[in-house]
Amino acid sequence: MFAKFEGQAMKSMSTPILGRGIESTANSLEHIVRHGKTDKNNSHISDIRQSKPDISCKIKPQIYDGSDDLEEYLTQFDLLAEINDWDPKTKALLLASSLSGSARAILNEITDRERHDFECLVNALKNRFGSMNRSEIFRAELQTRVRMKNETLPELAQAIKKLTRRAYPDTTALVMDTLSLDYFIDAIPETDIRLRLREVGPTSINEAENIAVRLEALRIADRQKGRNVRTVETETL
16 A cells, blocks of 8 residues: 555656656756757858958048049048058948949949959049040140240149150150140240240259249249339339
8 A cells, every 4th residue: 555655656757757857857958959050040141241341441432423533532532441450341331332423433334344344444444534644645745735824834834744654654754754844834925924934944843843933933933023113203203
């Protein structure tokens, strides 16, 4: 009788224990499956994040719309890329996102792969806006370029240098400076300054610019002095 009672007691005790064990095992399996999927998803997200370029800008590139000098813009862009430590893919994405106007239209004229390739994107821009394909236009501008109203001599010299560089992109620095010098002197409308420069014979455009600035200052001072003399004479009378 005692043995029968003991057997029933053990049976009643083991049943809930076994149930809890099965439930615990099931919960553990569910936890593993759930978190396993989560870890797998997180791993996938992490892979995606790692595949994306790290686009961080200490200094952001300016917008390019095709109207400015492309070579100057690309030179500055390369310096920004060095400062920000951009890889080639990041450079391509940031250059593409910095385009506007007619320059941005190029993005629809090239393939998706070329849009993500920095060298391909640069070549596409050079084919459209580079100096190589428009050198004849810039040469024509140089031949007709004259000093504009209220334009300073340093501004004129800078404009001539830029036009000469775009008109003769394959010329050596020495030849380019000689060409710039001649075009600069020809662009000065003041006959006395222009003739004086030809007489002095500067060897570079920078030297010619400095001489022209001094000549113009003397010219203005002489005119001012003449006005002052005439004013004094009038007051005396």
